[in-house]
Amino acid sequence: MSGTPEGLPEPAEKARVVRGMFDRISNRYDLVNRVMTFGMDVGWRRRAVAELRLPGDALVADLACGTGDLCEELLDDGYRAVGFDFSHGMLRNARTAAQVVEADVLRLPLADGGVDGATCGFAMRNVTDLAALFAETARVLRPRGRAAFLETSEPDGRVLRAGHALYFRRIVPLIGGALSD
Numbered sequence: 001m002s003g004t005p006e007g008l009p010e011p012a013e014k015a016r017v018v019r020g021m022f023d024r025i026s027n028r029y030d031l032v033n034r035v036m037t038f039g040m041d042v043g044w045r046r047r048a049v050a051e052l053r054l055p056g057d058a059l060v061a062d063l064a065c066g067t068g069d070l071c072e073e074l075l076d077d078g079y080r081a082v083g084f085d086f087s088h089g090m091l092r093n094a095r096t097a098a099q100v101v102e103a104d105v106l107r108l109p110l111a112d113g114g115v116d117g118a119t120c121g122f123a124m125r126n127v128t129d130l131a132a133l134f135a136e137t138a139r140v141l142r143p144r145g146r147a148a149f150l151e152t153s154e155p156d157g158r159v160l161r162a163g164h165a166l167y168f169r170r171i172v173p174l175i176g177g178a179l180s181d
């Protein structure tokens with residue numbers, strides 16, 4: 001793999017690797033997610049959608065929608081939803097009544113101000129340019145539109161942080177390896 005002087009992959013290479021990985025694990029993604037988070041990911045998505053606080057029939061773009069769990073939460077809350085993801089495999093395994101579109105979230109096929117809201121779940125770590133993701137989200141949101149970004153973070157407190165690091169660095173890779181790739 002080519003890379004930057006800091007040893008990180010070039011953006012185009014990272015995007016290719018990320019897309020390939022999600023294509024490969026797409027049929028086990030939901031299972032791995034539920035097991036790794038002890039099913040808590042469901043409630044986290046629900047809370048992210050609740051934070052939107054938009055009018056009932058608002059149109060919401062779910063960025064990096066994967067298999068469509070956030071799209072389903074959006075529909076359950078009465079929103080109109082459309083999902084975007086660049087992994088063909090993830091979209092093929094999507095289980096949602098929302099329309100899903102194969103697209104790079106850094107170049108969305110949406111007009112300026114074309115949506116009322118946006119969601120993005122567990123994908124901020126995957127994109128090659130976070131500032132570009134926020135800029136593109138701002139471009140497609142109408143004035144006073146709202147966005148909810150959901151991501152894992154580190155807990156406060158030394159003991160909790162140590163347990164969290166142990167779980168995510170040692171145990172999660174084992175679960176991921178055993179169940180998928």
Ligand SMILES: C[S@@+](CC[C@H](N)C(=O)[O-])C[C@H]1O[C@@H](n2cnc3c(N)ncnc32)[C@H](O)[C@@H]1O
Binds near residue numbers: 103104121126127
């Ligand atoms: C961890 S999954 C999250 C899926 C879903 N949002 C969820 O809540 O389960 C990350 C997703 O981001 C997608 N992704 C990463 N970078 C992307 C990009 N630049 N454009 C579109 N999708 C992207 C991957 O294909 C993958 O489906």
